[in-house]
Amino acid sequence: MKFKKKRKQAKYLILLLIVIPIYIGIYAYFNWQPCISSGDGSDIQDALIRKGSKAKLCQKSVFFLSDTINFTHSDQELFTEGLPTDSSKKAHLKIVNKNVSLAVNAFNQNNVKIKNIKVDGNRRELGQLVSHALIIVGGNVLYQQVDSVEAYDSRSWSTIHVNWGNFYDDENGNKHTSCKDVHVTNNIVGPSGETTTGKWSDGISVQCEESLVEDNTIVDVTDGGIVIFGAPKSKIINNHIYAEKQPLLVGIALVDYNDYKGNYKNVQVINNKIISDGSYIRAGIAMGSKIWHCPSDDDISSNFGAVIKNNKLSGDYFGYGYVINGVNDWVVEENISEAKYEGIPGTGCGVPNTSPDAFLFEKNNSFGIFQSEFRDARLEKIHDILPE
Secondary structure (H helix, E strand, C coil), rough: CCCHHHHHHHHHHHHHHHHHHHHHHHHHHHCCHHHHHHHCCHHHHHCCCCCCCCEEECCCEEEEEEECEECCCCCCEEEEEECCCHHHHCCCEECCCCCCCCCEEEECCHHHHHHCEEEEHHHHCCCCCCCCEEEEEECCCCCCCCCCCCCEEECCCCEEECCCCCCCECCCCEECCEECCCCEECEEEEECCCCCCCCCCCEEECCCCCEEEEEEEEECCCEEEHHHHECCCCEEECCEEECCCCCCCEEEECCCCCCCCCCEEEEEEECCCEEECCEEEEEEEEEECCCCCCCCCCCCCCCEECCCEEEEEEEEEEEEEEEEEEEEEEEEEEEEEEEEEEEECCCCCCCCCCCCCCCECCCCHHEEEEEECEEEECCCCCEEEEEE
16 A cells, blocks of 8 residues: 555656646746847837737837837736846837827726836927827726836826726716726936927826825926826825926926816825926915916816825925915815025916915815915916016
8 A cells, every 4th residue: 555655646746747847838938038129119019919918128228119119908018127227227218200209008908017118208309299198007997007217308298197097976976087006106207398388298197096106206397297187096105306407387286177077085195395406396286276277257166185295395496385276175284395485476367466485375265274374365377477
């Protein structure tokens, strides 16, 4: 009996010795791949052919894009081999076609990742193109990631666009979207956009619910550093926004009403730093449905539900600081201003706005919990302010 048992064990051992190498070989065949060297981008697109495909780019490679790189299935990845944090080692994707503004498109593809690459819109050579952002993520997804990417010189309205999915109403009639949980982290965004009206560009534009925008550095974009279009339950945390060589309209904006009908519930804007380091910032953090345009007398719109806390403004060249008009159930606490404020208030809505200051709100249109520094003001279309 002992002999038969040992012979049976030996058979299992031999079987394992045969099966395991075969399994390892099959796994390696389907999962290992050489990195993609420099080219026109077609090899990158060819690599993204099935669910789970990975386009692994060689370090220091350069790709001149005549067309958009499109994610085609869920669980795909685009990254530089070894995930280098050194900018000189990251693969570099550069648009060269005058008819293309969108370099990387991950719209509607769940659980995809874009990591450790450089993406250059090449606006300085090709000019503005009124079209898509430089990078698009979001759509009808449950998770995506954009991490350690350097994205700059967008030809259009935004650099990284976190797009919405299909809209629906909850039981209380509040607007929501099927886009959830897009993480935009550790990126360097900008410069992007021009200073001429209508040629501005955002850094990161957030329309997806429950997004995480954290630890990004945004430099010399010209419209909004981070613009939040509702996006309930999103977290905007620990970002640094600089105006160095180009003026900035607004550091962080929570002003858009239409997308979610004002639903900013549980949006958290916490511990962000907005710094004027050589160029003018017209507003640090702008909040409310009535602050970015000229509201009509019967406008009853109001953004609701956000928390803005522990943020800091610094530098010598701001117009307004924290400004509010058109909010409800809104919390603004423990924010700091170390900035200097100056400028000529706009008169675009017929009556001059209040002179620049750190903490201003239109009391009759702003309801919630506000730190004691706030004082009543007139604030409409506040981006009309001009430096002195």
